[in-house]
Amino acid sequence: MLVGLGALHGVNPAMGWLFAVALGLHRNSFSVVLLSLIPIAIGHALAIAAVTALMAGAGVLIDPRIVRIFCGLLLIGWAIYHWRYGHRHRVRVGMQTGLWGLALWSFLMATAHGAGLMLWPALAPLCFPAGAPETDMSRPFVMALAGVAVHTLAMLSVTGLLAVAVFRWLGLGILREAWFNIDALWIAALFATGVILLVV
Amino acid sequence: MASLMKPDPSFYPSPRMAMKAAPETLAYVAAFDPNRKVPDAIAVVDVNPKSKTYSSIIGTVKMPNAGDELHHFGWNACSSCLCPNAPHPHSERRYLVVPGLRSSRIHILDTKPNPKKPKIVKVIEPKEVAERAGYTRPHTVHCGPEGIYVAALGNAEGKAPGGIFLMDHETFDVRGRWEVDRGPQQLAYDAWWHLGHDTLVTSEWGTPDTFENGLVPEILLGAKYGRRLHFWDLHKRKHLQTIDFGEEYQLVFELRPAHDPTKAYGFVNCVVSLKDLSSSIWVWHRDGNKWAVTKVIDIPAEPADADKLPPMLKGFGAVPPLVTDIDLSMDDKFLYVACWGTGDLHQYDVSDPFKPKLTGKVRIGGIVAQAGHPSHKGALSGGPQMVEISRDGKRVYFTNSLYGAIDLQFYPNGIEGWMVKLNASPEGGIAFDPKFFVKWPASHRPHQVRLEGGDCSSDSYCYP
Numbered sequence: 001m002l003v004g005l006g007a008l009h010g011v012n013p014a015m016g017w018l019f020a021v022a023l024g025l026h027r028n029s030f031s032v033v034l035l036s037l038i039p040i041a042i043g044h045a046l047a048i049a050a051v052t053a054l055m056a057g058a059g060v061l062i063d064p065r066i067v068r069i070f071c072g073l074l075l076i077g078w079a080i081y082h083w084r085y086g087h088r089h090r091v092r093v094g095m096q097t098g099l100w101g102l103a104l105w106s107f108l109m110a111t112a113h114g115a116g117l118m119l120w121p122a123l124a125p126l127c128f129p130a131g132a133p134e135t136d137m138s139r140p141f142v143m144a145l146a147g148v149a150v151h152t153l154a155m156l157s158v159t160g161l162l163a164v165a166v167f168r169w170l171g172l173g174i175l176r177e178a179w180f181n182i183d184a185l186w187i188a189a190l191f192a193t194g195v196i197l198l199v200v
Numbered sequence: 201m202a203s204l205m206k207p208d209p210s211f212y213p214s215p216r217m218a219m220k221a222a223p224e225t226l227a228y229v230a231a232f233d234p235n236r237k238v239p240d241a242i243a244v245v246d247v248n249p250k251s252k253t254y255s256s257i258i259g260t261v262k263m264p265n266a267g268d269e270l271h272h273f274g275w276n277a278c279s280s281c282l283c284p285n286a287p288h289p290h291s292e293r294r295y296l297v298v299p300g301l302r303s304s305r306i307h308i309l310d311t312k313p314n315p316k317k318p319k320i321v322k323v324i325e326p327k328e329v330a331e332r333a334g335y336t337r338p339h340t341v342h343c344g345p346e347g348i349y350v351a352a353l354g355n356a357e358g359k360a361p362g363g364i365f366l367m368d369h370e371t372f373d374v375r376g377r378w379e380v381d382r383g384p385q386q387l388a389y390d391a392w393w394h395l396g397h398d399t400l401v402t403s404e405w406g407t408p409d410t411f412e413n414g415l416v417p418e419i420l421l422g423a424k425y426g427r428r429l430h431f432w433d434l435h436k437r438k439h440l441q442t443i444d445f446g447e448e449y450q451l452v453f454e455l456r457p458a459h460d461p462t463k464a465y466g467f468v469n470c471v472v473s474l475k476d477l478s479s480s481i482w483v484w485h486r487d488g489n490k491w492a493v494t495k496v497i498d499i500p501a502e503p504a505d506a507d508k509l510p511p512m513l514k515g516f517g518a519v520p521p522l523v524t525d526i527d528l529s530m531d532d533k534f535l536y537v538a539c540w541g542t543g544d545l546h547q548y549d550v551s552d553p554f555k556p557k558l559t560g561k562v563r564i565g566g567i568v569a570q571a572g573h574p575s576h577k578g579a580l581s582g583g584p585q586m587v588e589i590s591r592d593g594k595r596v597y598f599t600n601s602l603y604g605a606i607d608l609q610f611y612p613n614g615i616e617g618w619m620v621k622l623n624a625s626p627e628g629g630i631a632f633d634p635k636f637f638v639k640w641p642a643s644h645r646p647h648q649v650r651l652e653g654g655d656c657s658s659d660s661y662c663y664p
Contacts, residue, residue, distance in 0.1 A: 019284035025664055026396055026462055087370055091286040091345045094398030094435045095461065095662065105285060172213040172663050175282055181205045181290045 001122040002147055006154025008189065009044065009115055010162070012182050013175070015155070016040035016106055017163040023102075024167050026095055033167050037160050039099045043106025044115065045152040051116025052148060056127050056140035064128040068197050071120045075194030078114040083187045114190050121196045123147045207289040210653040211279045214663040215459035215530045218279065221591045224651040225251070226315055228273075228296060229619060231644035234604040236267035238643055242298060242309060244316055245619065245638060247597070247651075255621075255636045259316050263307060264323060268300025269604060272648045274341030275658055276308075276348060276369045280395065283662035286345040291369060295321070296650065297348055299338035301603075302412065304329050306338060306350075308372050315652060322372055330356040332374035333365035337408050340390050343369060344660065345434075349378065351391040354408045362388030362407070379432075383439030387426045390454055393434050395662050396461030399491075400432040401484065403452050403468060414605040417512070423447045423474060429484060431491045443484070443493050448475050452482075456528040456535070456657070458553075462664045465553050467535055468493075469523045477501035477516060479523035481537060483553045496556050499523060502542055504568045510612045519567050522610070524602055525586050529593040530656050534559070534628070538584035540602055541610065543569045545584040545622070547630050559628030564620060565600055567610055573620060574634035582607070582615040588649040589624075589656040596622040596630065601645035617645040 009015050020040060024033035058067045089112060093105035110116065125131075126147060127140035134140055166174060212218035225248035232240040244259035263270070276295040281288040296309040296318065304326035309318040330336050335352035342349045348367040355361055363385070364378035379385075387404035394401075404426020405411065410419050419425055427449050431441040445452055449470045457466030465485040472479060481497035501518040513519065522541030528534070528550070535556065537546040543566020548556040563571045570579035582600030589596050599619045601607055607615050617640025621633040640646050650658060 013284065013289075014287045018287070022284040022663055087288050087291065088347070088368065089286065091435055093285050095285065095396045096398045097285075173217060175213050175289070176207055176209070176211070176217075179207050179282075179289050183290060184205070 002119065002151045003154040005119055005122065006151040007158045009110070010155040010158025012186065013179060014182070015044065015109055015113070015115075015159065017159040017166070019102065019105070020159075020163040021167045021172070022095065030167065033163050034160075035099070036102055037156060037163060039103035040106045040159065041152055041156040043103040044110045044155060045148055047107045047110035048116040048119060048151065049145070049148045051111075052119060052123055052144040053141065055120050055123070056144045059128055059140055060134065060137055063133060064124065065131060068124060071117060072194045072197030075114065075117050075190050075197065078117060079187050079190035079194060082114070082183070082190060086183060086187075113186060118190060118193050119147065119151060121193045124197070204290045204292060207282065208277070208291070208293050210293045211282050211289070212659075213279070213282050213661065215532075215661050216664075218591050218654065218659065218661070219530045219593065221653060223592065223595070224590055224653055224655075226652040227588075227597060228318070228650045228652075229599065230270040230273055230298065230647045231617070231640065232268070232270050232604065232647065233266065233644055234607065239263045239266050240268045240270040240300070241644060242270070242273075242296065242318065243646070244318070247595075247621070247636075249635070255638055257638065257641070259318075261309060261318050261320065263300070264320065265303065265305065267303060268305055269302035270298060270647065271301040271603070272340050273298040273650060274348070275343050275650070275654070276372075278343040278654055278659040280344050280660045280662065283345055283395065288369070293654070295372075297341045297350070297367070297372075299341065299350065301337055301339055304336040304338060324372065324374060329374055332376055334377050335363055335365050337362070342392060342660070343658075344393065345395070347375065349391060351388055351402065353388050353405060358408045360386040360407050364388075364391055364402070378437055379439070380437040381439055384442055385430045385439055387428070389426060392455045392457050392466075393660065394457050394461065394464055394466070395434075395660050396664075397464050398434045399464075400434045401455050401457065401466065402430045402432065403455055404428050405451065405453070411603070412605060414609050420450055420472075421474065423450060425450045427452055429468065429493065441491055443491065445470060445482070445493070448473050449480070450474060453524065454526050456526055458532045459528065459530055459656070459661060460532055460664050461661055463532065467526055467528060467550070467553070469526045469537070471522055471524055472520055477518055477520035479521040479539065481523070481526065481535070481556070485553070494554060496554055497537070497548065499537070499539060499546070502568075508568045510567065510610055512609050513567070527587040527589050527656055529589050530591055531593060534593065534624070536587045536589060536596055538587050538598060540583040540585050542566050543571050543583040545587070545598065545630070547624065547628065549628055560624070560630035562622065562630055562632060564632075573637050574632050575637045576618075576639070580616070580618060581611055581613065582618070586648045588651060590651060591654060591656065593626070594624055596624055597649045597651070599646035599649060601647055604645075607645070615645055616640070616642065619646050619649070
């Protein structure tokens with residue numbers, strides 16, 4: 001599931017590969033495409049790590065079952081927000097951005113899309129296998145970190161593959177045909193993961 | 201609001217790809233009643249040569265009030281929705297955002313399901329625009345990274361500063377003032393951007409009290425109308441630089457940045473030089489880490505018999521070209537220049553933006569010339585004004601009215617509205633389509649033209 005969500009995040013043009021391709025086209029350089037993937041992955045990983053660390057920390061301090069319910073409600077709320085106002089984001093990073101700006105953009109996009117929250121249904125059973133407060137305080141954090149690493153690796157592989165394929169072979173014309181409404185899928189995924197946390 | 205499963209087919213990642221779009225079959229044209237007695241309208245013109253109703257108005261959408269003075273308008277969404285940093289790929293290009301320049305009322309027209317019969321689906325009253333945006337006299341409308349950008353000429357009280365406000369591109373809520381830091385900018389007119397360079401550019405006209413009853417000679421001769429360009433950080437919404445064209449130049453108007461987002465230059469027209477009544481075209485471009493402007497075209501006034509001139513020009517004994525609109529083809533190769541005073545429409549090859557070459561010229565109307573058209577031999581009033589180019593660059597449309605109160609100053613006998621079309625050859629050269637002449641109903645005058653699916657002043661692109 002962690003890998004699957006990583007692939008989903010990686011496929012989404014709004015999470016990074018398209019920006020990498022655009023910067024490559026603007027600077028007329030394939031290495032810029034590859035280089036851009038690094039800050040995109042770092043921003044994504046940091047956004048997810050921040051949220052999962054918060055969840056893990058909350059799970060240590062209070063009952064992870066409460067965290068589960070809280071996270072589930074938050075995901076459903078996020079889905080509704082995204083459905084209603086997802087088109088309204090303030091744009092802070094433009095085409096002249098450097099690598100730091102790109103990392104910031106990736107962080108903001110992943111956060112705004114609820115990417116970290118979406119991982120919690122997969123991470124919660126790893127961090128708190130008993131579904132109860134852990135006696136070993138470090139376990140939830142170690143597991144969360146491992147989960148983030150696996151997820152980011154999957155995301156980076158998929159997004160990198162797409163960036164290279166589009167820049168080198170497919171061309172941007174593909175956007176007109178293949179950019180299916182991933183936002184609709186995204187909203188469904190946010191909602192579904194929220195429901196899973198609440199009922200399963 | 202509806203969203204699509206695949207990107208709107210009229211969105212193109214790059215201008216190169218947009219040039220391959222199918223030819224337009226419809227044009228939407230803003231038309232206003234100069235007497236402000238009957239409601240203004242958006243006319244639907246058939247531009248499909250295979251159609252039986254080719255070159256005629258096949259539909260009219262009347263506004264709910266009279267006296268709006270429809271002028272410029274735009275789409276709710278366009279190709280910039282494919283930008284990587286702010287994607288909205290599944291928004292629809294569907295709604296026309298139609299402001300009344302005089303009334304400050306904004307109309308939203310739905311062009312689906314029947315593009316020949318758009319319907320008004322929302323009207324935002326002037327009070328709401330003023331309260332939420334802090335601006336009035338909405339002019340230029342552009343779809344862009346954060347929604348709909350509207351450049352307005354006055355503040356809520358109808359004074360300076362004018363500026364830009366944002367509207368939601370799906371709900372059409374007025375979201376408020378765009379500028380975070382306006383620096384020294386006071387006057388407003390047009391606005392557009394370089395998406396590849398995170399830069400927005402604005403130009404200047406004047407405050408509403410200085411143009412709503414026509415141009416004021418003292419203000420013009422005192423060089424107090426707009427003469428500056430302003431450069432902004434598009435995403436920080438911060439003023440970066442002002443370029444003053446100086447005492448000689450008045451009315452720096454239409455902004456036509458290169459469509460290719462990697463190119464950092466654009467064209468702007470200056471309507472009149474106070475020294476010799478000439479019009480000029482300037483290029484803005486990078487110079488080190490600043491912006492700079494260079495004059496690249498000068499169009500002189502033509503000597504004329506004072507008897508044939510309106511009172512305002514009699515003393516000068518010449519017809520000014522009055523270049524009041526320009527438009528740049530999608531491949532950034534040809535610049536079209538409308539000389540509303542002399543009646544000329546020029547085509548320049550601007551492949552090298554600093555060395556334009558005149559490649560085509562037609563004449564129709566004009567203050568003195570009153571030139572005819574292949575399908576209308578008699579004298580014609582008005583002159584080439586708002587120009588629009590098809591995405592493939594092969595067809596050019598234009599109309600003949602500038603602005604109610606100013607029409608009267610230069611064409612005191614009145615303007616009979618018309619719309620014409622040129623065929624443009626890819627190597628350069630233009631000629632009238634003899635079959636296309638739309639004689640406008642006498643109650644109204646036509647202004648801006650928008651083409652179905654997008655045109656050369658409606659869309660911007662993030663990819664080269």
